[in-house]
Amino acid sequence: MLADAAAPARCSRTRMPFSFFGKKPGAPRPAPAAKRQRPAQPGPARAKTPAPRIPEPPRPKEEPLPNLDFAPAVEGEPGASAPGPAAREDPNQVHSVVEEVAILYANGEDTHAAEILEHAVQGEDAAAATEEVWFLLFDLYHVAGKREAFETRAVEYAVRFGRSPPAWSGAERSSARGTGGATPxxxxxxxxxxxxxxxxxxxxxxxxxxxxxxxxxxxxxxxxxxxxxxxxxxxxxxxxxxxxxxxxxxxxxxxxxxxxxxxxxxxxxxxxxxxxxxxxxxxxxxxxxxxxxxxxxxxEVSPPSWEMPRKQPPRSQPKTPPVPATPGAYVMSGEISGASPAVLRDLSVWAAAHDPVVIDCSALRRMDFVCAGTLLNTLAELKAAGRPARIRGANHLVGALLRVLGVAQFAQLDRRKS
Structure with a gap:
């Protein structure tokens, strides 16, 4: 009965589409008996043949990433690190006072440079004065031979920074005229x-x-x-x-x-x-x-009159400081000014025959602005040739001038610790 009841329903569904083609409904046809599918007989389970396994290529051994956190590990937690340190200042960044003093000293303005430094270490902004400002002042005292002032500031430095100040080295006092022939x-x-x-x-x-x-x-x-x-x-x-x-x-x-x-x-x-x-x-x-x-x-006024240029008397050229024969380094000494470019020309010749190029400035008291610029060009050429130089031993005044000009971009500039 269930089959007979379902048949008309199936027929009604099958007659619907034919009305769209204009066919008249006729006697219902018996629906074909649905073929019954036999349920699958459970047979003996067949063992599946495993697919051949392709061996994977050995993976490269992963190297641990370097730990870029240089802070010490927290006590009691192995491998843990404390929060990273604050961003450090660029070592080649030049303090405004340092920049001004370096240029003044290169131009022979020792007195004015000392006034600026003394104000910086004892004025209203003394707490902000960096150690380099103090070291510049100590170097100026050396150049001027002011040992008493040096010793007084040395005590103040020790109290301010809690460590030993630089020692007096008995440097020779330079000429009061400045750079010995240098033109500021x-x-x-x-x-x-x-x-x-x-x-x-x-x-x-x-x-x-x-x-x-x-x-x-x-x-x-x-x-x-x-x-x-x-x-x-x-x-x-x-x-x-x-x-x-x-x-x-x-x-x-x-x-x-x-x-x-x-x-x-x-x-x-x-x-x-x-x-x-x-x-x-x-x-x-x-x-x-x-x-x-x-x-x-x-x-509607009288203009200035043309004046014949006066011949300048020949200027005595200062002798170029001798360069001691120091193995492995080119030595600069004394005071180098625009009137003694031979020292820098000799550097280019010396650098062509030596590798690495090391410049020893331990005995160099002063270098004027023009010569420092010439040195910068020489160092840039050496770096472009794949032979960057290294400058060591420069006092704080000379080192500050070199940093102001950007020498650190082309050479390794070793700074004095004190």
């Missing part, structure tokens, strides 16, 4: 306002203490009217004192001034006068005469 240099720029105004003050102070000073104008990007008037004042005052101010890269400033003036416009008179001064110092008489006429027409 002041780099002006990028303008005459802000920090540039302070550089003009430094140039004036150096011109009052030296017979010859260099001013590099290559980094100037602008020249305001007050700054032009100030530079003219400094140049004229140096001339009255008998100091020769050598202007390097004067063409850069000349171009800036030429673009800031226009004949017929009564503007920027100091720029006109400074441009005439630059033409005079560069020996450009034709441009001087043309500019002088335009200045006279524009401002």
């Amino acid at each position: 240099i002041v780099v002006l720029g990028p303008g005459f306002d802000g920090p540039g105004a302070r550089q003009l003050d430094i140039l004036e102070r150096m011109a009052s203490k030296h017979e010859r000073v260099r001013a590099d104008l290559g980094k100037l990007r602008s020249a305001g009217e007050p700054g032009c008037a100030r530079l003219i004042e400094v140049l004229h005052a140096a001339k009255k004192r008998g100091c020769e101010v050598v202007l390097q890269n004067a063409a850069n400033l000349s171009g800036i001034l030429e673009r800031s003036i226009e004949a017929g416009k009564r503007e920027n008179p100091a720029s006109w006068l400074l441009l005439l001064e630059l033409y005079q110092r560069q020996g450009m008489q034709e441009k001087f005469e043309e500019c002088a006429v335009n200045y006279a027409v524009t401002f």
Whole structure:
């Protein structure tokens, strides 16, 4: 009965689709009997043949990763590490006081450098003074032969840092004139306002203490009217004192001034006068005469007159310090200035025949800014050739100057511990 009851239901389902094709419903056909499938007879279990196993290639032995946490392990927990140390300062980063003092010392401004350091270790910000600031001051006392001041500061250093201060080494006192023939240099720029105004003050102070000073104008990007008037004042005052101010890269400033003036416009008179001064110092008489006429027409005043350049008497060249024959190292000693480039030329020759290149500066008291720049170029060439040099034994004053110039990018700079 169950089969008979289910048959009409199945027929009704099968008639539905045919109505879409226009066929008339007819007598229901008996549904074909469904074939019964015999249940599978359980037979004897067959043993499955295992698939052949392909041996895996041996894995490389994993090396443990290096532990980059240098903090000591926590007591009682083997292998555990304490939280990592705070980020350390870049050893080649230069403190602002250190940078200023290094440049002053290279230019022979020992007294001014000492004043800055003494203020740093005993002023309001004394607690922030690093050990290097103290070491620079100790080196300056050595250079000046101020043993009493050295001993006083040594006691203060011991109290401040809780360790023994450097010992007095009896260094020879250098000449009060500074670098023994070295010509100090002041780099002006990028303008005459802000920090540039302070550089003009430094140039004036150096011109009052030296017979010859260099001013590099290559980094100037602008020249305001007050700054032009100030530079003219400094140049004229140096001339009255008998100091020769050598202007390097004067063409850069000349171009800036030429673009800031226009004949017929009564503007920027100091720029006109400074441009005439630059033409005079560069020996450009034709441009001087043309500019002088335009200045006279524009401002209706008499222009400066052309002065024939005076022949400078030949300057005595200081003897190059002898380089001792020290096995395995090139020795620099004494005070090296722009007047003694042979020392640096000899370094290139020496480096070509020695590997590794080691430069011993233990006996070097001072190096001026120009020579330090020449040394930087030599070290850069050596590194480019795959032979980086190593500098050892430099005092804190020389070492600070080298770091200011970026020598550490091209050579290993071993710093003194005290």
